[in-house]
Amino acid sequence: MTTSAGVRPDLAECSPTPATEASKRVIAAITDPWDHPRTTVSVAIMCEWAAQHGLSPDALLRGSHIDPASVGDAEALVEARQEMAVIRNLVSAAGARPGLGVELGRLYHLTAYGYLGYLLTASATVRDTVERGLHYAMLTFAFTTMTARIDPGDRYVLALHADDVPEDIRRFVVERDLTAVVQIQRELFPGPEQVPLLEIRLAGSDDDDVYRDHFGVPVAFGCTRSELVYDASYLDQKPPMANAHTTQLMVAQCERIRVERLHHTGVAARVRTHLLDQSSLDLTLEEVAASLHYAPRTLRRHLEHEGTTFRELLEEVRRSVAENLLRERGIPRSEIARRLGYQDWSSVERARRRWRRR
Known part of the structure; x- marks a missing residue:
């Protein structure tokens, strides 16, 4: 592991001992899936960055099935996998280099998040911004799943x-999301030394000065996970524009949008919901199409327009169901295999190996 000069041993530690792990206290976590519709703001940010760096914005949209005219539409929504297609094109065009996500992440200002940005600005304490930011993750562009905790030694x-983000864009996504979090905090508390960020731990092994700069x-590089580490007293700080009345108004707006997106009427969401309701996932596109009153070709075309396929959705749901079933002790392997739509446990093991490679 490589760290910058002068890193204290307690800050550089990447692998806490089991006793330390047991004493951690989770205070908030993202519970909604990242595979939700989002506004085109993030796509617009990436396209603008591309244009400024001599890359074609049109090339970024290639294969995403995103109408270029919708990128400037404040009401337009895209599926998560459509944004992923844009990210994949960006990484390919710009080169998968260390720090690319940092360059983009610092462009995600508070104003990019609409009502949520106002809510974070008006919240009474940093702890409130953390809890609300993670609860309303559906109003962000994050692909990472975030967990906030208190560690021994008064560390937040x-x-x-x-782990469930495709490997070819995983580093970019982590860098972008991590940097966007820091950017939001720097805008909540403008001025030097206002945010007591102590250390950054990165799962990647690319030791590059772009991160420290x-x-x-x-x-710290080569850690088991990517983390931002702060003094825990930061959670009690009051944002300079905290306002209880505005907070109340923005909570109502954010809750409305979250509920709308949870019940998004996109075809991919309908297929996903239908699959989750089945007692067995041994299903074909034709069977699902009939249940949802689509012709198979029509369903395939709708899913393609939303940037996904039936096979991808089936794999996604199988993986999600498998993770839940495997947490429950006492469920026979044969029952797990049947629920996932496989004939035997060996098929489940092969699927799990395939999921881990992604």
Whole structure:
């Protein structure tokens, strides 16, 4: 593991002991899936960055099935996998280099999040911004799953997990989400030394000065997960524009949008919901199409327009169901295999190996 000069041993530690793990206290976590519709603001940010760096914005949209005219539409929504297609094109065009996500992440200002940005600005304490930011993750563009906890030694740690994000864009996504979090905090508390960020831990092994130069704190590489580490007293700080009345108004707006997106009427969402309701996932596109009153070709075309396929959705749901079933002790392997639509346990094991490679 490589760190910047002068890193204290307690800050550089990437692998806490089992006793330390047991004494951690989770205070908030993202519970909604990242595979939700979002506004085109993030796509617009990436396209604008591309244009400024001599890359074609049209090339970024290639294969995403996003109408270029919708990128400037404040009401337009895209599926998560459509944004992923844009990210994949960006990484390919710009080169999968360390720090690319940092360059983009610092462009995600508070104003990019609409009502949620106002809610974070008006919240009474940083703890409130953490809890509300993670609860309303559906109003962001994050692909990482974040967990906020208190560690021994009065450390507030925000951990970012991206195991279920495709590997070819995983580093970019973690860098972008992590940097966007820091950017929001720097805008909530403008001025030097206002945010007591102590250290950044990165799961990647790319030791590059771009990370230390941007964040201005020690950076540890090759860690088991990516994390932001703060002094826990930061959670009690009051944002300078805190306002109880505005908070109440914005909570109502954010809750309305979250509920709308949870019940999004996109075809991919309908297929996903239908699959989750089945007692067995041994299903074909034709069977699902008939249940949802689509012709198979029509369903396939709708899913393609939303940037996904029936096979991808089936794999996604199988993986999600498998993770839930495997947490429950006492369920026979044969029952898990049947529920996932496989004939035997060996098929489940092969599927799990395939999921881990993604």
